[in-house]
Amino acid sequence: MKIAVINFSGNVGKSTIARHLLLPRIEGAELIAVESLNADENQGQALRGRQFGELQEYLQTVDNVVVDIGASNVEDLLGLMHRYHGSHEDFDCFVVPTVPALKQQQDTIATLVELSGLGVPPSRLKLVFNMVEDDDDAARSFSQLLTFVGQQLLAEANLACKLGRNEIYGRVKGSGADLSALIQDKTDYKALIVKAQGTADKLALAQRLATRRLASGVIPELDACFAALGLNQSMA
Numbered sequence: 001m002k003i004a005v006i007n008f009s010g011n012v013g014k015s016t017i018a019r020h021l022l023l024p025r026i027e028g029a030e031l032i033a034v035e036s037l038n039a040d041e042n043q044g045q046a047l048r049g050r051q052f053g054e055l056q057e058y059l060q061t062v063d064n065v066v067v068d069i070g071a072s073n074v075e076d077l078l079g080l081m082h083r084y085h086g087s088h089e090d091f092d093c094f095v096v097p098t099v100p101a102l103k104q105q106q107d108t109i110a111t112l113v114e115l116s117g118l119g120v121p122p123s124r125l126k127l128v129f130n131m132v133e134d135d136d137d138a139a140r141s142f143s144q145l146l147t148f149v150g151q152q153l154l155a156e157a158n159l160a161c162k163l164g165r166n167e168i169y170g171r172v173k174g175s176g177a178d179l180s181a182l183i184q185d186k187t188d189y190k191a192l193i194v195k196a197q198g199t200a201d202k203l204a205l206a207q208r209l210a211t212r213r214l215a216s217g218v219i220p221e222l223d224a225c226f227a228a229l230g231l232n233q234s235m236a
């Protein structure tokens with residue numbers, strides 16, 4: 001399974017979704033970040049848009065990969081994909097995260113139009129609705145995008161492919177932490193908190209306990225979102 005996570009917009013959750021939704025659920029997958037600006041730490045190998053030739057070659061040598069395409073590289077990358085005819089076929093699927101803000105919905109529409117123009121069929125072009133607020137009516141928050149997709153049928157828009165806003169992603173950002181590893185941590189933080197001497201130590205332990213609780217709360221949502229993407233079904 002080779003997946004590209006892409007959107008013209010920054011801050012829609014591409015890196016978060018690549019790392020926490022896709023990477024842990026695709027066996028043996030590695031993460032490649034195509035990021036020149038603001039490269040995140042712990043993002044694996046960094047390739048720039050203009051090193052696309054190398055990326056293409058590399059994609060031929062691996063079976064399972066999640067490629068996180070930084071917003072600053074999307075334009076370059078799409079231009080190169082036009083030039084290397086058929087190169088989009090190196091990916092089984094393009095996952096396009098989106099958020100409710102109108103500007104981001106517009107950028108998402110532009111992203112879908114570009115990918116579709118390259119020849120990516122709707123069955124390989126999947127939206128993930130990110131940062132849905134708890135009490136949001138997702139259909140209403142994303143109405144502009146959903147109306148577009150409903151008319152143009154360029155992509156799969158399944159509202160079950162959604163992730164709520166959750167502070168866990170901010171907490172683990174840059175730490176390289178894997179959420180399922182976090183919940184396997186069996187440390188008895190409450191006992192440690194009782195024993196800890198200073199307030200600072202107690203607070204640090206309390207933070208770790210809170211992070212583990214948040215991770216444990218969010219994993220079922222990530223599992224459900226991943227299942228709804230239907231990546232393991234045939235995407236021909």
Ligand SMILES: Nc1ncnc2c1ncn2[C@@H]1O[C@H](COP(=O)(O)OP(=O)(O)O)[C@@H](O)[C@H]1O
Nearest residue numbers: 010011012013014015016131164165166169170
């Ligand atoms: N579902 C979410 N809930 C809360 N914060 C999120 C969520 N998704 C992403 N974020 C946060 O939003 C910011 C942008 O996400 P990021 O994955 O870096 O976006 P991109 O790679 O598209 O620029 C990060 O600080 C990230 O932790």
Ligand SMILES: [Mg+2]
Nearest residue numbers: 014015016070
């Ligand atoms: Mg990113």
